[in-house]
Amino acid sequence: MSDNRYDYIIVGAGSAGCVLANRLTEDGQYKVLLLETGGSDKSIFIQMPTALSIPMNTKKYAWQFETEPEPFLDNRRMHCPRGKVLGGSSSINGMVYVRGHARDFDEWESEGAEGWNYQQVLPYFKKAETWVFGGDDYRGDSGPLGVNNGNNMRNPLYKAFIRAGVDAGYMETGDYNGAQQEGFGAMHMTVKNGRRWSTANAYLRPAMARSNLTVVTHALVHKVLMDGKTATGVRYEQSGKVKEVAASREVILAAGSIGSPHLLQLSGIGRRDLLENAGIEVKHELPGVGENLQDHLEFYFQFRCNQPVSLNRKLDWWNKLKIGVRWILRKDGLGATNHFESCGFIRSKAGVEWPDLQYHFLPAAMRYDGREAFDGDGFQLHIGHNKPKSRGFVHVQSADPKQPPRIRFNYLEHEADREGFRDCVRLTREIINQPSMDEYRGAEIQPGVDVQSDEQIDAFVRQAVESAYHPSCSCKMGTDPLAVVDPETRVHGVRNLRVVDSSIFPTIPNGNLNAPTIMVAERAADLILGKPPLAAPDASVVMDAQWQARQRPGQAKRPMA
The missing domain is CATH 3.30.410.40 (Cholesterol Oxidase; domain 2)
Structure with a gap:
């Protein structure tokens, strides 16, 4: 084990990882290592909003995953790009800012994610953003994330x-x-002063000036290191050299809805038969890892x-x-x-x-x-x-971390x-x-x-039909048999290991996923640091009171063709 010891190791500098890197180093108390497989985001094609289609389809900036033949889509293989660059998918996405409906988060709590209802997550949405038209009961005016139209x-x-x-x-x-x-x-977008306002720009770049944050790029994490049922660090590869680093407090996976379940499985955490078939020693049996996969x-x-x-x-x-x-x-x-x-x-x-x-x-x-x-x-x-009932999976195929997992959404x-x-x-x-x-x-x-x-x-x-590029829910939060993390984002049955990204959503919200992923990381940072939750407002939600009886409030001026 290397002498380089950290309090926290974060795997993945994406929408969640950049938020965590900022918040966990804010007071200077903890030493944090952030590992990212990709490299710099300083490209005009990333920073110029109108060029959004380029980084998503470029191997340098995105994992170009592909699903297995989807049986209900005429056996088509579907493109599933995921960010591989500082900022992760927030550096390659469409920059659309949608939190989701209030009831989506009440649904999370009903699924076992206690403390994640709308009233309790709203303060973290507000904390994250600066809305161009100013703050109110629902919108933030002093957060890192610039949002406009x-x-x-x-x-x-x-x-x-x-x-x-x-x-x-x-x-x-x-x-x-x-x-x-x-x-x-x-519609709202994460753009500030004409530039893509990824979490790398909003959160990571300011934090990189701090002496207690170390950012290592081009680092492919092989596995989480375990001592019995306790996570102790990670093994990663950089420039052909394999290195090990230790975390005295916690390892936090923020590798996304494909990367995080795959990394858990590579580390011996998951469904027993799946791990054994891939030649991986079972460290902790957790059948829900990689299941419940959802997308739009x-x-x-x-x-x-x-x-x-x-x-x-x-x-x-x-x-x-x-x-x-x-x-x-x-x-x-x-x-x-x-x-x-x-x-x-x-x-x-x-x-x-x-x-x-x-x-x-x-x-x-x-x-x-x-x-x-x-x-x-x-x-x-x-x-x-946007509220699909179909469920898929992310399954490890091999103990080799360079071999991609099997992905099927069952769209x-x-x-x-x-x-x-x-x-x-x-x-x-x-x-x-x-x-x-x-x-x-x-x-x-x-x-x-x-x-x-x-x-x-x-x-x-x-x-x-095409993917809207919103994979999620593959390490769901809750307390049921398929839950992977508890409502504190801790992996069930494993000490000092958390997952914080869109994979822990119990169900997919009605909207794009960058905003709720950032919210999850903001709230998780407070949980990790033992801070009291932000005060929940009494924020009303406007809905059609007659939703049970009608599909829309009014009558069309022109009938359906």
Whole structure:
């Protein structure tokens, strides 16, 4: 064992790990080591918001995981990129800032995550952020994470989409991260002064000036070292050399929903038969490790646009060059936004208590990675059913840490998930058919007007749906037989070992996962340090009082096509 001893070792400098590195070194009392497999995030393609598709699809910055053939998606293998760079997935994601619905966190507590209900997590959301319009009962005004609305919906298509939602009888929301998620409104993003505001920029960079924080990059962690049922340190490899470091207090895994369960399994913690088949000595049997895997799916609903206002006009090399030069010189313009500036959260049917469908609106028609645009103007909606019942797994295949795990989400295995996507198609057509979209709405490109029946919709979805890149829940928090960590984020049955990242979510929230992952790390830091919890406010939540009887509050101006 090396003489380099630390109080805490954090594995993974991602959305959670950077938060922990900052908070655990704040008072100077503890010596902390942060290990990251990737390298620097100082790339224009990471820092410029509009370039978001590049780092996600670059091996240098992201693990390019691929699922096994998904049996309910016509055996397609699905792309599952995860951050491999300082900032982790917050350095490669779409920068969309969605906390989730208040009831998502009440659901966590009902699943056994005591102390993680909405009222108790809200103070940590506030602690993390500085909302561009200032703080209130729901929003923070002095946190590390900058949050804004990009270019404030200057493109007319954004507001037309919001008006169409209201035309269709849905609510409008002034702040979906505040009292009322349900409805249509402006979308928020983690961008500050025109730059991607990852957790590396927000949390890690300020902390790196502290003498009690050591950051080691290009370090592939092989396993957690154990003395009986106690975690004592980690073994990692850097530049071909294997090293061991000790933690006198705790080892904290923040390697994400693929990396953390895989690392537990490599360390001999997990399901006995799985570990034995992989040639790994069982140190602690914990059957839930790698189970309960969840994700969001989405597809692109695309239309031609009848007015010359879409971003399809900005996709040629000359316009891209101008956008890039302006961003380099001024950090503003189209280079300073992720282009998802309006959104919607709706319920798929009566009897659904809180929203389970989410819209990201984009004033262009293209793939998420920027490919396959077409000539002319267009717009699209990313739409998905966000409360899936299907469950998958992350399973170690070998004792070799360089061999990726088996990943399968079992997407759309559950009939309720297939029903949710049928609702996505039919409800979206009705929204876009409203008067507010009349001057912009052209022909439907995808799915296409011939896709109408349940069978046709199901076939389209199986072929067109893509991951929204929100893997989670694979080391769930709780007290049931499949729970991996307790409500204090400690691994059941193992001393001095925690998991703090999106893998410990009991269920996936209705929204993008960067914001709740940061919240989890903020609250976990207080738990680790033994601090009293932040005072829970009495924050009301606006919901449709008649949710049991109706799918939306109002009547559509134009009936469903």
